[in-house]
Amino acid sequence: MINGIKPLDRSLRWGMVGGGGTSQIGYIHRSAALRDNTFTLVAGAFDIDAARGRAFGESLGVAGERCYPDYQTLFRQEAERADGIEAVSIATPNNTHFAICKAALESGLHAVCEKPLCFTTAEAKELAALSKQRNKIIGVTYGYSGHQLIQQARSMIAEGLLGDIRIVNMSFSHGFHNEAVELDNPSTRWRVDPKFVGPSYVLGDLATHPLFLAETMLPELKIKRLMCSRQSFVKTRAPLEDNAFVLMEYNNGAVGSLWCSAVNCGSMHGQKIRVIGSKASLEWWDEQPNQLRYEIQGEPVRILERGMGYLAPRALEEDRIGGGHPEGLFEAWSNLYRRFAVAMDATDRGDKTLLADFWYPDVDAGVAGVQWVERCVESADAGAIWVDFE
Ligand code: NAD
Structure with missing residues (x-):
């Protein structure tokens, strides 16, 4: 049963690309990632419109200087900080996933990417190879699988x-x-x-x-x-x-x-x-x-x-409330984000035993x-x- 106790002894520093105030899917990403205190939202390039993205980020409590105009600036400037993000979620239209996901891995970040991961099998396999090479995971949000x-x-x-x-x-x-x-x-x-x-x-x-x-x-x-x-x-x-x-x-x-x-x-x-x-x-x-x-x-x-x-x-x-009460899409997503956090942490610690039998929608699913x-x-x-x- 999940009762709010963190599965990790820390909270991963997390950012978002997309998922801005007018988006359909941004809120459920935040709701799922933040629910079990496994992630803390500290930065983002939340919107294609930089000013709107900054205002939105600030309204979520993200410091103004960490609401960036685009993902390239987000990844570059966060990499320069000792307390920079460790993971990023990508919730933008499909044509941008490949480039943003690739840049995230190249910047040493774990990624949670919206589906479809990209457009071609060749691109998807390139991301899978890069994820392996950089030892950073890609989680894919097939929500109800959780x-x-x-x-x-x-x-x-x-x-x-x-x-x-x-x-x-x-x-x-x-x-x-x-x-x-x-x-x-x-x-x-x-x-x-x-x-x-x-x-x-x-x-x-x-x-x-x-x-x-x-x-x-x-x-x-x-x-x-x-x-x-x-x-x-x-x-x-x-x-x-x-x-x-x-x-x-x-x-x-x-x-x-x-x-x-x-x-x-x-x-x-x-x-x-x-x-x-x-x-x-x-x-x-x-x-x-x-x-x-x-x-x-x-x-x-x-x-x-x-x-x-x-x-x-x-x-x-992963039961959160007991039988009789409904659990649905939001809880399923929270279960996935909890698993993403555990997988990211285990990957960083090189915990192969845990990862050998640990299920989550991973890059192969993408x-x-x-x-x-x-x-x-x-x-x-x-x-x-x-x-x-x-
Ligand atoms: P949307 O058009 O409602 O919102 C897109 C958001 O991304 C907006 O905030 C926009 O300003 C921002 N954006 C666009 N380009 C950007 C860029 N280059 N940099 C930063 N921000 C940028 O789209 P949506 O419906 O939220 O869908 C986003 C993604 O989520 C899509 O890939 C979609 O397939 C996926 N999605 C998944 C599920 C699911 O169940 N997993 C459900 C809905 C949507």
């Missing part, structure tokens, strides 16, 4: 309760962009512009989330090949898709499907994962994250509730997401053909 019931599913599958895994059915399909809402919304506008998001919209923005939930629940399952069909129902978004279907074949003979969409009218979020084995199935839905459906063939459905003593130790480890999107686009643009994953 939810206890995702860890519960991982434990149950590893225990063999589902039997042989046959089918993984995933979706992330909301309806918020069924019309060209980007005309009035700057935060959506860049999401449908290849200059900012590279080769895809919903495949990178949405699909990589349930894809990583599957990787978390089923670490042994590896994609062999995939086929993707993508559509732009709001025509001005072409060539970027606002809807896509992906079929996958895995190394063990299992098959998977993933539907991602921003035009699924009426759906709030629709992030679901159903894992089907030869004996039983598990299903989790982000709109009811505290319940995990466990369906054994021929028996009544069981609903496993978060925080209950019958769950696996792994799922109880690489896999980028490679998956790249393959999907390749398949779709060649007329929805099967393409090898590797």
Whole structure:
């Protein structure tokens, strides 16, 4: 159980690039990083508009001289201070991730980077190599992977309760962009512009989330090949898709499907994962994250509730309040940031024993997401053909 006691005897000095006052995702980064006192926010280049970024940073309590106009100045000037930042989170539009993440590692910082990590597998592998070479981690914020019931599913599958895994059915399909809402919304506008998001919209923005939930629940399952069909129902978004279907074949003979969409009218979020084995199935839905459906063939459905003593130790480890009370996205993110801090500290101390069996969405998760999107686009643009994953 997490009760507020710090998992480390110190708090990492932390900065942010992006995530400013008008951003969608900045607040949850801060809320998650600061909740368990594992990070202290001391610096940032919070906004593309330097003056707005400085005013925002100061409103958070960051000293004015440590609210920098851009990430290059942030990294350079912080490196010159004895009390400079040790880690940085990158919460800017997608086209900037590669350069900022690379600069962070080169400045000797650990990084938490938004997804997608970058646009091409070659770039992602370059970041992975640099992270290894500099001995600094990259954490990727696949938020719900930190939810206890995702860890519960991982434990149950590893225990063999589902039997042989046959089918993984995933979706992330909301309806918020069924019309060209980007005309009035700057935060959506860049999401449908290849200059900012590279080769895809919903495949990178949405699909990589349930894809990583599957990787978390089923670490042994590896994609062999995939086929993707993508559509732009709001025509001005072409060539970027606002809807896509992906079929996958895995190394063990299992098959998977993933539907991602921003035009699924009426759906709030629709992030679901159903894992089907030869004996039983598990299903989790982000709109009811505290319940995990466990369906054994021929028996009544069981609903496993978060925080209950019958769950696996792994799922109880990060319980913050006990069963009956809901925990959701903010707690899942806090669990991830807590893990990022532990991994950063262990890396700095060279604690290989701890790191050998310590899970968090790491740089390999970032690489896999980028490679998956790249393959999907390749398949779709060649007329929805099967393409090898590797
Ligand atoms: P946004 O457009 O709402 O905000 C972007 C922020 O970055 C703004 O504060 C902007 O001023 C700042 N910014 C832009 N360029 C900058 C630069 N060069 N230097 C410093 N600051 C800069 O975007 P958002 O919705 O918050 O998304 C940001 C990132 O987070 C994207 O990569 C997106 O894919 C990701 N995201 C992830 C999740 C998740 O669940 N993990 C959810 C939403 C968004």
